[in-house]
Amino acid sequence: MDPAALERLLLEVQTGSVTPQQALRRLRDLPFEDIGFAKVDHHRALRRGFPEAIFGEGKTPAQVQGIVGRILDRRQNVLVTRTSADVHALLLREHPGAVFHAAARCITIVSTPAEALPGRLGIVCAGTSDIPVAEEAAVAAEFYGAEVDRVHDVGVAGLQRLLNHADSLRQADVLIVVAGMEGALPSVVGGLTEAPLIAVPTSVGYGASFQGLAALLAMLNSCASGIAVVNIDNGFGAAHLAATILRKCRARP
């Protein structure tokens, strides 16, 4: 029952053409979902506050184009992840503002930039091969309004490079730590910092890395407390969680 219909029913009660008991019966017979829908939908719109991203992998350029069109019709910003220069070229024809973030394999179309989130997000990655996942996280987080500090290529076997960034890392309000292979970086960063830390295993590696399983298991078993893990290569998911944490943060002074 849409609000207009509900209003009509209430008017009929007011005018006496429907008794309260009759109205009650009709309301009680409504599938509660229909009443709930508008409200939840409203909640849904408010809820995460972040426009949904399009997961580009396994979609044809035309499919991505179609979804992009529908999102833009709703006057929302667009983020496409796991995509390519080809898709970008196609989108550019109709949407000259489409930007391709090559390192992140992402496309953004932003008409009204997102409101700035409080706090700072530090994104750290272990090796150069992990950069695509780290950049996916960075581009997504910036799309959501986060201020991002990037620290790339600080693997645990070259500790000094990491230690040189320790103070910078300690200034982050949330940390995303991206690593493949043995997935040890979150433990080390977690031991040096105090912010909430989201670990992202990557499929970087070969042989007994089993496409990221080794890094995933390592991160789940981290000896540093206060670490949680997202799916393998899921830079976007980490950024989304980081944005929900930043939104809770006190404003930056």
Next chain:
Amino acid sequence: MDPAALERLLLEVQTGSVTPQQALRRLRDLPFEDIGFAKVDHHRALRRGFPEAIFGEGKTPAQVQGIVGRILDRRQNVLVTRTSADVHALLLREHPGAVFHAAARCITIVSTPAEALPGRLGIVCAGTSDIPVAEEAAVAAEFYGAEVDRVHDVGVAGLQRLLNHADSLRQADVLIVVAGMEGALPSVVGGLTEAPLIAVPTSVGYGASFQGLAALLAMLNSCASGIAVVNIDNGFGAAHLAATILRKCRARP
């Protein structure tokens, strides 16, 4: 908002003390859950129509006793699965009607027997070690009102024993097929019959059976169409699904 409150609101609209617009605002702000609750709950009571079973594994006799008490307070029949003679002895003190089904490791307390379900349920198992799981299924199905035909110990390596029961199996309206080790029985039974078939892998075996994984994978890959699988050793779950199918069946002539 409970119905009484809702009725009061509608009366206020009728008497004019609340305008339809005000009522609409208040209704829109209601948590939809509260409206929905009664309805869904009612659905829930009707829904499966089968009293819930108590999964006895990992519960102390006292815990089982407590839950049994609460169920009996609601005047429902009781089914405890994965239980033992010890628990039965404890229950007997207060509930002299408690019956222990040793082969099935189940206890039932039935005041009003369930209404008979239409159709027949055939329960087939491969080896004598699979009987506890098959009997759990049988006892549960009978508890729900099903008529059960048991065919035990008809492994695929002794085909003739199975073939001797083929006509009987073909008269079942639903089949539960229980097997450990290589889990091949559902494929063979599925090839001989036409009723819906629920396969139950058991943890019977050793070494590369990996506690039922071999049987589970075999059943999921059955070359016989029209087979679905439940969790390892989950005789109860198979019986529950079988009962929902039988309930749909035409009455036995």
Next chain:
Amino acid sequence: MDPAALERLLLEVQTGSVTPQQALRRLRDLPFEDIGFAKVDHHRALRRGFPEAIFGEGKTPAQVQGIVGRILDRRQNVLVTRTSADVHALLLREHPGAVFHAAARCITIVSTPAEALPGRLGIVCAGTSDIPVAEEAAVAAEFYGAEVDRVHDVGVAGLQRLLNHADSLRQADVLIVVAGMEGALPSVVGGLTEAPLIAVPTSVGYGASFQGLAALLAMLNSCASGIAVVNIDNGFGAAHLAATILRKCRARP
């Protein structure tokens, strides 16, 4: 021993040229298979009542074409699953009635439509990427004579969309629930409905979805009773099982 030979033997008994004891010996020495064959074959024809489908994956267009020809020779309807527009183009040359169901990746050639099955089949899927598997199930079920209600794209993270279809789902006599990623939809749908429920995990996902293993395990461990699971992406198998259940159903009023 074919029936003619058997009849000749019985005539010889009748005329006295073979004694009953001699006939008994000859019958006893027969491979029982030969006697059984015709009967079982007859049973087989009756048995499932559903023409077999052709699993197109890994077959060349020419191989599919050959099998289709043999099935049409027997004047049966044809269903090809996991196939493509290319195969369809090839079949169209000889069989103008061949229909390609693109979303389902299926081809059907139906001369005499299947007799309508009683009851209704609800097919629910979690995300748009799961639609090919859900549609494979839908096309196969319709091919077998089922009336199908489709509910697409009702993932558990957007509960309201699902709840809006709850009443419709409750009217189904059998449910097929298709989901990849975390495979949670069957548990939620199972909690809202009372019909037998067949869960189909899909290979949709990446990283730790391990090509559908995550969804498969989740469904096998569903906390909702009365759920069984088929192989990953096996929409056809679910439809086949659903059809065997519907066949048992009371006719729709």
Next chain:
Amino acid sequence: MDPAALERLLLEVQTGSVTPQQALRRLRDLPFEDIGFAKVDHHRALRRGFPEAIFGEGKTPAQVQGIVGRILDRRQNVLVTRTSADVHALLLREHPGAVFHAAARCITIVSTPAEALPGRLGIVCAGTSDIPVAEEAAVAAEFYGAEVDRVHDVGVAGLQRLLNHADSLRQADVLIVVAGMEGALPSVVGGLTEAPLIAVPTSVGYGASFQGLAALLAMLNSCASGIAVVNIDNGFGAAHLAATILRKCRARP
């Protein structure tokens, strides 16, 4: 080189008994660790701000007692997880303030309660068997100063029970969602709320749950964005991460 030694060296430079070049050489030869130590250690003390917990599993009562003594010597509060009434009885002899949280299997000894953290932590669990893990999270979070709202036994197959708590869940600033079996609850809760969500798989289940692996994989593959996962049964780890997030939160109005 401790600060005093460093100061002495600088004094020697000032007085001229050591040239700057000599001092530089001595500083350059220092193991950098010694310099860094005090600072890092200081950082370390400040860093997480939360006293370390004692993981009781696999430790003898005497070992736990020993560690507890050393922590109390530093005048810190004590939290022991995965422990038992026996260990509690032992600790009570010397520490009459030791409290045993039976449902959580935790012991706390609190002399100066932790400063209250801003925000609210919602802890939701799917089944009664998951309560020990949920309570471990709750007790640990309260130990760290969090205000905790508990929502127990709201499995996804009984959706209405969960929906009844939706508004309460929406008021949480951080959510911990605990589930075994198919691990679907985080996806559903994540779809209803907007706070950062930490998912905790439990080892509750049997057969193909593989001691929590099914729930773990499901949570890693959640279709709800903004979810991260900790190790199986790791209620403490989730609480620790939640506390680091709450510490970042704006104060409650």
Next chain:
Amino acid sequence: MDPAALERLLLEVQTGSVTPQQALRRLRDLPFEDIGFAKVDHHRALRRGFPEAIFGEGKTPAQVQGIVGRILDRRQNVLVTRTSADVHALLLREHPGAVFHAAARCITIVSTPAEALPGRLGIVCAGTSDIPVAEEAAVAAEFYGAEVDRVHDVGVAGLQRLLNHADSLRQADVLIVVAGMEGALPSVVGGLTEAPLIAVPTSVGYGASFQGLAALLAMLNSCASGIAVVNIDNGFGAAHLAATILRKCRARP
């Protein structure tokens, strides 16, 4: 239809009270299984020619005793595997001829020794911990009439001990090779000999042996051709297969 009934039918044909066509109809309607039963059963008795063994693991002493009694009633020899001295003590009370093979964890009761099989069976094992499995194979094979040469404790890391037995191994007609840990022995023995080789992985090992999985995988991937593998710890199965091969062998000169 049992033979007597069949004979009666044929007599009725002979006497003319049943026409051949009537008899044909009745025969055609018979479940073929009933006709087949006697024959197949007869086949079954002949078939493997080896009395079935009792798998003692998971059976109570009383259950083993019961099965032993039924086998002895049929005047067959008895072999119990995976059993213990306790079971032996129980059996001794009624069956003074029961022999306990401690190293093999087997019990035999032999009234009429099996006919000697032609050829020789070589049983080789890698380490002393593998001896129980090797002895289970040896005792079972001897029970079936095989002549067994045992070569124990010839691991691949002490090659010379193995090479010292090379000539003896080359005289075997069938080889059973038992190994845990890295499971390399079958490859090495297979390279030195020409007889059919049955590899038995054992669960001996720890850590990454994963209860025999490492040895199982190694044996399945053996670079020596002409090797097949049985389940982990399945000494009995290997002996059974070896006996079926020996039975085919030319008699020893």
Next chain:
Amino acid sequence: MDPAALERLLLEVQTGSVTPQQALRRLRDLPFEDIGFAKVDHHRALRRGFPEAIFGEGKTPAQVQGIVGRILDRRQNVLVTRTSADVHALLLREHPGAVFHAAARCITIVSTPAEALPGRLGIVCAGTSDIPVAEEAAVAAEFYGAEVDRVHDVGVAGLQRLLNHADSLRQADVLIVVAGMEGALPSVVGGLTEAPLIAVPTSVGYGASFQGLAALLAMLNSCASGIAVVNIDNGFGAAHLAATILRKCRARP
């Protein structure tokens, strides 16, 4: 030390230019391998008696051509497995007798046919997709001199087709049973026959077949005794083992 050198040494002992003690010292210092080599090599030549096959997978046509040339130089017959029509076309240029067995994906070049092995080999496969593996086994076995009976496409879900071949199967001296998906065929065939049985799992299947793992585990857990298993898709290995068994067989009467 080659035989000529050894003979020279012995001549020097005979002629007195070397004392026995000096000779002994020189012999003792010899790497024993060099003495052993000739003998073992001789053994090796005799040993398996079967020319080695070339595993074509992952080798370029030129590499296969090179190895084929070296084998033909030794005047041995050639068998290439896992190969293609392209390789055959290349080989045909120099070796007009090269035969391509398309269904088996094998090439043979036979100048002197292998001596006929005694006994019969039955090769059974479950589905048409398993035929390439079954034919690899058949072509290899024939190459080694075996007489092969092929029984194709007798899956366990269509039992009657299998039973019709039961007598034929019972005449085999060795059986190779090939099956993918649930891998149940060896158990059923093993229950109907008495010959040694080699089970070959294939990678046929999808989803939870995990490239043949399901079939492999099923076969390792077969409830039929006397079955052993080779690697997934390893038709050649099964044929090699079968040939070593047949060589032991009594000659066919």
Next chain:
Amino acid sequence: MDPAALERLLLEVQTGSVTPQQALRRLRDLPFEDIGFAKVDHHRALRRGFPEAIFGEGKTPAQVQGIVGRILDRRQNVLVTRTSADVHALLLREHPGAVFHAAARCITIVSTPAEALPGRLGIVCAGTSDIPVAEEAAVAAEFYGAEVDRVHDVGVAGLQRLLNHADSLRQADVLIVVAGMEGALPSVVGGLTEAPLIAVPTSVGYGASFQGLAALLAMLNSCASGIAVVNIDNGFGAAHLAATILRKCRARP
């Protein structure tokens, strides 16, 4: 703080323009990393003493070219692993001294050959398919200055070929043993030799080799003591470890 800045500070202390206490404060506030950096970096340069190799897999030719340029700018030798003739062709344009090691899939550009390492490195591989990994190890080890003895194609099923090289193997100071399939070679070589042994599993195999998992597990479970294992196909890693061991060795006499 770079050394120059530190020296300036110390001069200011000497001249009295900065008090020791002020200097101490400034030193204490320094990120210790900056002080440590030079030192550690220096350590780092000295540390392994071996120029880093470029892992070519997954890098474009242009990316490899860029990294090669930067390394050559530092006047270091270049080693590219997992690369191809195409990359070599590209590098040759600017670096005429680039050498392609086809069997090893490596490129080296050596201006100043590495100092010879003491001792000898034996590299043994099981089959011809393992040669690429063995050669990667050999080329890398030679690049680092090792003297390498290659023993190829000595699988455990042809023991005599291996035994012929036993004396040569015994002269190695370090051994690298490379094997796929069942991974048994390290155990056998380890039993024949006394040098430290590094085992390298390869992904050679199919079916249940699971891309090298079988070999990896076998090697981890080796019954020969004194063996350690590197990642699947990681010839380079084995060579690197071998070089660090050789560097410790006594000089060859």
Next chain:
Amino acid sequence: MDPAALERLLLEVQTGSVTPQQALRRLRDLPFEDIGFAKVDHHRALRRGFPEAIFGEGKTPAQVQGIVGRILDRRQNVLVTRTSADVHALLLREHPGAVFHAAARCITIVSTPAEALPGRLGIVCAGTSDIPVAEEAAVAAEFYGAEVDRVHDVGVAGLQRLLNHADSLRQADVLIVVAGMEGALPSVVGGLTEAPLIAVPTSVGYGASFQGLAALLAMLNSCASGIAVVNIDNGFGAAHLAATILRKCRARP
């Protein structure tokens, strides 16, 4: 053929009673193993130079006692690993010199201490729960004559504790690094040092550590070059390998 027999044969050649050709024939027919045995055995005794250890797990105290007796009869030192105080108590009765190393769960009986190995062995472990494995390595290495530096409880999440030991670690000639959970320590230590590094995963952890699998995989995928891995919890194996490396080392100055 034992040396005496060989000498007799050579004497017969010298005296002419056997021709060189006859002698050659007899030598050629010898099983090469018998000649080789003494030599290889001699080699074997020399070879590793380290007395074998007794793996106590799964052996009864009496079995250990028996093996200890046989080793002492050969006047060798005794090392029992994975043992207990009970076994020690038993051994003490006959061998008053038996020492129990409680933390290492080892017993040693040393009459003649092993010759000191050159170089230093550093043994590092991540957490206190890893100490039993680290101590097993330490006790075994000392038993073999190594000088051991222990660095315990330096997990990667408390980096500073580790860095404080960096200089000490850099003085080791070989490093053993022991860690459970995420297994990150070898990567970090490997990045700080230049000695050969042996990584030992432990089964310390719970949930997704899968009894050490997570640590094992992490170590195999270490981004630090020059690391090799032994089986889970295999402290002894690491010590054995370390001892073979130290034996190669230049003497300490």
